[in-house]
Amino acid sequence: MEVINVKDKLAKVKDHWSPKIICQLNGQQIKIAKVKGEFVWHHHELEDELFYVLEGEIEIQFEDHAITIRAGEMAVVPKGIKHKPVAIEEASILLFEPAETLHTGGIEHQLRQDDQHWI
Amino acid sequence: MEVINVKDKLAKVKDHWSPKIICQLNGQQIKIAKVKGEFVWHHHELEDELFYVLEGEIEIQFEDHAITIRAGEMAVVPKGIKHKPVAIEEASILLFEPAETLHTGGIEHQLRQDDQHWI
Numbered sequence: 001m002e003v004i005n006v007k008d009k010l011a012k013v014k015d016h017w018s019p020k021i022i023c024q025l026n027g028q029q030i031k032i033a034k035v036k037g038e039f040v041w042h043h044h045e046l047e048d049e050l051f052y053v054l055e056g057e058i059e060i061q062f063e064d065h066a067i068t069i070r071a072g073e074m075a076v077v078p079k080g081i082k083h084k085p086v087a088i089e090e091a092s093i094l095l096f097e098p099a100e101t102l103h104t105g106g107i108e109h110q111l112r113q114d115d116q117h118w119i
Numbered sequence: 120m121e122v123i124n125v126k127d128k129l130a131k132v133k134d135h136w137s138p139k140i141i142c143q144l145n146g147q148q149i150k151i152a153k154v155k156g157e158f159v160w161h162h163h164e165l166e167d168e169l170f171y172v173l174e175g176e177i178e179i180q181f182e183d184h185a186i187t188i189r190a191g192e193m194a195v196v197p198k199g200i201k202h203k204p205v206a207i208e209e210a211s212i213l214l215f216e217p218a219e220t221l222h223t224g225g226i227e228h229q230l231r232q233d234d235q236h237w238i
Contacts, residue, residue: 001179003186003194006171025167025195026217028147048144052125060120067122075122076144096215098145 020119036090040109056091139238155209159228175210
C-alpha cells in the first residue's frame, strides 16, 4: 500500500496544464497539475470538476463572473458550466474526478491530452 | 459557486473521528475529520478509502503491518481490507469517498455515525 507524498509528486511535474494521476479509487482519480497562464474555455457534459489549490492561486472564469481559489481552498464547477481556468503566476492544483474525464471536456486544443499519465 | 477554505472548515470541527462533508461531486463526497486515539477495526465491502493527511500524522494498522501517513501524504485502503486508523497526537485528514460510505464500514461501535453531517 503506497504512501503518496503530494509535494514529491508535484516536484516531478514539468509541464503546465498537464494533469498527472497520482492515485485511483472507486473509479475516480486524483490528479495533480501545475498551471500557469490561460487554459481553454470548456465544459464537461457529465462530470462535476473539483479544483483544490495546493500552492499559489487560480482564477476560474465563467461567462458572467469569476472566482479566485487560493492555496488551501477548493471549489466545484458543476457539469455543463462553461469555464476557463487562469493562473497569473504558477500554481499547483489537485483534481478529483471520474477516471474517464478529459481535461478540456473533449474540446480540440493544443493543450488537450487524451492519455492518462501517471506520475 | 462556493469557494471552500479547508482550514476554516477544520476550525469548526470539534469532535474526533466524526467526518464532516465539505463538498459533493459526481456522487462522491469530500470530508474532513480531526482524529486522535484509536478508531475501530473495520473494512468497507464496496469502497476504497482515501486518507489524505492535512496536519499531523496517522498510522493505519492492517492485520500484518502498518503504514504511517504524514501531513501532505495520502494512501488508499482498497475495499475489503481490514484496517484500524490510529493517531497518537491529533491529526487532520481529508477523505474522498462515495456519498454512501459509512465510516466504520457499517460496524456497530460507539464512534459510528450514520448521519451525513455537512460543515
